[in-house]
Amino acid sequence: xxxxxxxxxxxxxxxxxxxxxxxxxxxxxxxxxxxxxxxxxxxxxxxxxxxxxxxxxxxxxxxxxxxxxxxxxxxxxxxxxxxxxxxxxxxxxxxxxxxxxxxxxxxxxxxxxxxxxxxxxxxxxxxxxxxxxxxxxxxxxxxxxxxxxxxxxxxxxxxxxxxxxxxxxxxxxxxxxxxxxxxxxxxxxxxxxxxxxxxxxxxxxxxxxxxxxxxxxxxxxxxxxxxxxxxxxxxxxxxxxxxxxxxxxxxxxxxxxxxxxxxxxxxxxxxxxxxxxxxxxxxxxxxxxxxxxxxxxxxxxxxxxxxxxxxxxxxxxxxxxxxxxxxxxxxxxxxxxxxxxxxxxxxxxxxxxxxxxxxxxxxxxxxxxxxxxxxxxxxxxxxxxxxxxxxxxxxxxxxxxxxxxxxxxxxxxxxxxxxxxxxxxxxxxxxxxxxxxx
Amino acid sequence: xxxxxxxxxxxxxxxxxxxxxxxxxxxxxxxxxxxxxxxxxxxxxxxxxxxxxxxxxxxxxxxxxxxxxxxxxxxxxxxxxxxxxxxxxxxxxxxxxxxxxxxxxxxxxxxxxxxxxxxxxxxxxxxxxxxxxxxxxxxxxxxxxxxxxxxxxxxxxxxxxxxxxxxxxxxxxxxxxxxxxxxxxxxxxxxxxxxxxxxxxxxxxxxxxxxxxxxxxxxxxxxxxxxxxxxxxxxxxxxxxxxxxxxxxxxxxxxxxxxxxxxxxxxxxxxxxxxxxxxxxxxxxxxxxxxxxxxxxxxxxxxxxxxxxxxxxxxxxxxxxxxxxxxxxxxxxxxxxxxxxxxxxxxxxxxxxxxxxxxxxxxxxxxxxxxxxxxxxxxxxxxxxxxxxxxxxxxxxxxxxxxxxxxxxxxxxxxxxxxxxxxxxxxxxxxxxxxxxxxxxxxxxxxxxxxxxxxxxxxxxxxxxxxxxx
Numbered sequence: 001x002x003x004x005x006x007x008x009x010x011x012x013x014x015x016x017x018x019x020x021x022x023x024x025x026x027x028x029x030x031x032x033x034x035x036x037x038x039x040x041x042x043x044x045x046x047x048x049x050x051x052x053x054x055x056x057x058x059x060x061x062x063x064x065x066x067x068x069x070x071x072x073x074x075x076x077x078x079x080x081x082x083x084x085x086x087x088x089x090x091x092x093x094x095x096x097x098x099x100x101x102x103x104x105x106x107x108x109x110x111x112x113x114x115x116x117x118x119x120x121x122x123x124x125x126x127x128x129x130x131x132x133x134x135x136x137x138x139x140x141x142x143x144x145x146x147x148x149x150x151x152x153x154x155x156x157x158x159x160x161x162x163x164x165x166x167x168x169x170x171x172x173x174x175x176x177x178x179x180x181x182x183x184x185x186x187x188x189x190x191x192x193x194x195x196x197x198x199x200x201x202x203x204x205x206x207x208x209x210x211x212x213x214x215x216x217x218x219x220x221x222x223x224x225x226x227x228x229x230x231x232x233x234x235x236x237x238x239x240x241x242x243x244x245x246x247x248x249x250x251x252x253x254x255x256x257x258x259x260x261x262x263x264x265x266x267x268x269x270x271x272x273x274x275x276x277x278x279x280x281x282x283x284x285x286x287x288x289x290x291x292x293x294x295x296x297x298x299x300x301x302x303x304x305x306x307x308x309x310x311x312x313x314x315x316x317x318x319x320x321x322x323x324x325x326x327x328x329x330x331x332x333x334x335x336x337x338x339x340x341x342x343x344x345x346x347x348x349x350x351x352x353x354x355x356x357x358x359x360x361x362x363x364x365x366x367x368x369x370x371x372x373x374x375x376x377x378x379x380x381x382x383x384x385x386x387x388x389x390x391x392x393x394x395x396x397x398x399x400x401x402x403x404x405x406x407x408x409x410x411x412x413x414x415x416x417x418x419x420x421x422x423x424x425x426x427x428x429x430x431x432x433x434x435x436x437x438x
Numbered sequence: 439x440x441x442x443x444x445x446x447x448x449x450x451x452x453x454x455x456x457x458x459x460x461x462x463x464x465x466x467x468x469x470x471x472x473x474x475x476x477x478x479x480x481x482x483x484x485x486x487x488x489x490x491x492x493x494x495x496x497x498x499x500x501x502x503x504x505x506x507x508x509x510x511x512x513x514x515x516x517x518x519x520x521x522x523x524x525x526x527x528x529x530x531x532x533x534x535x536x537x538x539x540x541x542x543x544x545x546x547x548x549x550x551x552x553x554x555x556x557x558x559x560x561x562x563x564x565x566x567x568x569x570x571x572x573x574x575x576x577x578x579x580x581x582x583x584x585x586x587x588x589x590x591x592x593x594x595x596x597x598x599x600x601x602x603x604x605x606x607x608x609x610x611x612x613x614x615x616x617x618x619x620x621x622x623x624x625x626x627x628x629x630x631x632x633x634x635x636x637x638x639x640x641x642x643x644x645x646x647x648x649x650x651x652x653x654x655x656x657x658x659x660x661x662x663x664x665x666x667x668x669x670x671x672x673x674x675x676x677x678x679x680x681x682x683x684x685x686x687x688x689x690x691x692x693x694x695x696x697x698x699x700x701x702x703x704x705x706x707x708x709x710x711x712x713x714x715x716x717x718x719x720x721x722x723x724x725x726x727x728x729x730x731x732x733x734x735x736x737x738x739x740x741x742x743x744x745x746x747x748x749x750x751x752x753x754x755x756x757x758x759x760x761x762x763x764x765x766x767x768x769x770x771x772x773x774x775x776x777x778x779x780x781x782x783x784x785x786x787x788x789x790x791x792x793x794x795x796x797x798x799x800x801x802x803x804x805x806x807x808x809x810x811x812x813x814x815x816x817x818x819x820x821x822x823x824x825x826x827x828x829x830x831x832x833x834x835x836x837x838x839x840x841x842x843x844x845x846x847x848x849x850x851x852x853x854x855x856x857x858x859x860x861x862x863x864x865x866x867x868x869x870x871x872x873x874x875x876x877x878x879x880x881x882x883x884x885x886x887x888x889x890x891x892x893x894x895x896x897x898x899x900x901x902x903x904x905x906x907x908x
Binding site: 042045046047048049050051052053054067068069070071072073074076078079086087090093094095125147183188189190192225227230231259260262366367368369371373374376378379380382396397398399400401402403434435436437438 | 487507526529562703704706782822823824828849851856904905
């Protein structure tokens with residue numbers, strides 16, 4: 001059973017009181033309890049069951065402008081007393097930094113709205129097993145599928161965030177997720193692909209048959225890939241990976257990257273960064289949203305932000321510390337974005353594929369080839385060739401490369417946005433990237 | 439050494455009784471207890487950005503029968519919590535019957551001292567050194583735009599209680615010291631990153647001003663990159679430098695030789711045992727027994743002593759890396775490769791220090807044999823798709839080679855290749871094997887564990903370089 005708010009509040013208060021007693025001038029603390037149950041299947045048999053019951057306390061103490069932190073999983077008072085003492089000792093001898101402080105009181109979240117983030121339904125392991133059986137049965141109907149793995153995870157969380165300025169808030173959240181990985185084989189060569197669903201409420205979970213079917217279909221479609229010749233070509237990003245463009249944007253416009261001068265978008269605020277048809281929104285208050293929150297990791301109220309409007313960069317993602325460095329107020333983005341998405345484009349998926357004679361359609365990238373400082377981008381990729389609007393054959397062992405500054409300006413969006421993850425993008429085309437192959 | 443049952447309502451013999459009772463119808467399993475202390479002290483942007491101390495303790499209770507793993511973990515070490523976990527495990531495995539394998543070799547030697555690196559250097563002296571790093575690098579001129587440096591230290595005590603009251607223990611120190619510098623010249627910015635570490639105290643890596651060498655190396659890499667031109671795109675010859683570039687070995691074949699993927703037949707290597715998978719001069723081992731190295735372990739996280747496992751000998755595939763579960767199901771023995779990130783994670787077969795051994799050629803011979811290609815000296819991260827065998831890694835320092843001579847530095851580019859065929863493309867193996875500086879962390883199934891790599895210079899006949907210049 002997940003612990004109630006009272007239990008977590010007591011620990012948070014204990015930490016604040018003890019820190020103050022030992023000389024802290026300010027204190028911030030987060031107390032978290034989570035219970036997670038996972039069952040996984042492989043080739044229609046039970047493979048693993050895993051139950052996790054975890055506590056965490058994250059405490060930051062300030063003495064004027066000096067700051068230090070401790071994290072612990074042991075909530076016993078004797079352990080916490082020892083750690084608080086250690087934290088205060090470290091705080092005393094850490095050099096001060098004029099930007100260290102709790103958030104301004106007037107920015108703190110005042111009320112907690114029920115965003116429908118908690119489903120108390122418990123899905124017992126025998127139900128998970130039935131679900132996974134269906135996933136795998138559907139995934140393995142084609143003889144080309146030689147291996148399937150499927151998993152179901154149920155998570156329940158509760159937390160309290162508090163500080164010595166009187167802020168205290170927290171709420172329960174839940175998450176149900178299920179995935180299927182299918183391995184296909186032809187002529188001794190194998191490919192793998194997957195499908196994945198994640199929801200706040202059990203009733204919103206994809207049907208197991210759908211998860212299995214999609215994973216298998218995708219894995220089979222990838223069989224027998226070719227390596228293509230190196231060329232410059234328009235690259236279409238499948239929805240599973242087009243959201244990565246938004247994650248890159250989020251890193252590049254975080255106040256820390258801007259303040260440290262380590263972003264390729266430094267000094268680009270109020271400049272045209274994308275084509276003028278593009279709008280990018282970060283909305284924390286979406287009901288049942290996977291990235292939804294009432295306040296950020298410092299307790300600052302978060303509201304919907306237009307990061308990019310008509311192609312123009314309008315807002316950074318600002319926390320208290322780097323906000324002070326930039327002389328800007330926190331906009332509740334300590335901890336990053338919430339539900340981040342591109343507003344839909346105008347072209348249908350089909351029209352996008354038909355907008356030129358030939359494209360490369362990418363369904364998966366591997367490697368960490370994005371450089372936020374220079375904007376240079378180079379990753380391994382696999383997908384399909386598109387000729388006359390049709391996916392003609394699978395492609396692998398190639399790379400795609402470019403520079404984000406150029407890539408951002410050459411984006412065309414389809415109108416098939418779905419809210420499936422916390423960061424979501426429609427299918428998108430980037431005109432002219434360098435593909436390296438043979 | 440931690441006493442896990444001090445200040446709890448349960449003692450060792452009661453815990454042993456619960457373990458024995460829970461596992462009586464199982465093939466394997468254990469109660470794994472862990473106490474983990476770690477610290478991170480970060481200097482960034484001329485300031486001590488953060489100092490954090492983490493204290494984590496808990497248990498992972500595992501029961502295994504056939505192919506099925508039941509796992510339950512908690513940070514509450516108490517009678518009630520263990521009982522609940524025990525019920526949970528028994529419920530999962532209720533329809534199965536196994537025979538407990540009591541055999542666990544006890545031949546281990548210690549490969550590191552039981553020191554706590556966090557306590558063996560004062561907080562003040564760490565702060566002082568970070569400030570010295572900042573001042574030293576910034577004194578190199580206004581070209582220095584940003585300096586980040588950090589200390590990451592940890593001490594982990596583990597205790598493994600098996601069904602027959604066998605108790606196995608290990609205490610593991612680990613440190614890392616990293617420096618990252620951003621240089622700016624003519625409106626162009628580039629980064630250089632370097633670090634050192636292993637299973638000793640910080641001062642073993644930093645004494646006699648050797649921290650300056652770390653700064654100098656980060657500065658040198660950033661400086662080289664300031665002069666870099668766009669990288670070429672397409673297939674060409676690639677010379678890899680010695681040491682850290684061996685993450686190619688780690689990604690390209692290491693993961694594909696882990697027991698779980700081969701038992702499940704999802705690795706591109708699963709049907710290649712005993713076959714020629716590499717050129718004749720290529721021998722690759724995975725060694726957990728190197729003194730004080732980042733990837734070394736006295737015992738693995740199932741209690742098996744680590745060893746030096748030969749994976750590929752003169753081009754022939756000899757062994758997979760095994761934990762107890764996969765070894766049992768494949769009818770072989772654990773190679774001491776069963777590892778987990780923490781008590782919150784199940785055991786998986788993992789790499790330790792993965793090394794390609796020296797051959798007979800000099801690096802000069804390799805470079806002078808290349809008409810057109812690249813020379814890659816340092817890498818960032820890599821990744822592999824086990825099933826298709828395709829892998830990538832990112833160059834952080836590389837040069838073009840023209841007519842047998844090293845030319846201009848080139849921008850960071852991803853290299854992509856095919857695991858099962860890449861080692862057949864290795865045409866020359868160098869005589870200059872080097873270990874990496876002790877900074878690697880390998881990710882698998884969401885679990886990060888410290889690893890090492892080593893290799894000599896090698897010449898690869900054909901690889902795809904993912905630059906922008908056609």
